Amino acid sequence: MELIYATTNKHKLAGAKQALAGTDINLIALDKTLPDVPEIQSDDQEAVSVDKALKYYELLKHPLVVMDSGLFIDELNGFPGVYTKYALDTIGIDRIVQLLGGAARAGYAVCGKI
DSSP states (O other): OEEEEOOSOHHHHHHHHHHTTTSSOEEEEOOTTSOOOOOOOOSOHHHHHHHHHHHHHHHHOSOEEOEEEEEEEGGGTTOEETTHHHHHHHTHHHHHHHHHTTOOOOEEEEEEEO
């Protein structure tokens, strides 16, 4: 079975392919000429994943898989959460670490897969 993996992140694709090695599932990378679909801004990880899946399916009309993830840092009240990519792109990891101000670093990652 062929599935398009709706991500522009080559590392996510490589990890998913490795996880599925030995199965009959063949993940295909997105066509590089496709635009990255706009991501809704929502605190709901599942809503973000479902929205992305629907938008890519509308473009491709082909079975696909989507994974969206977020880093939720306890000391920052869950920030950056579902906005991790945006936070990394705008302020960077060093600034996120500075926001912790030396606090203990506990947190968790959430992945939404559709």
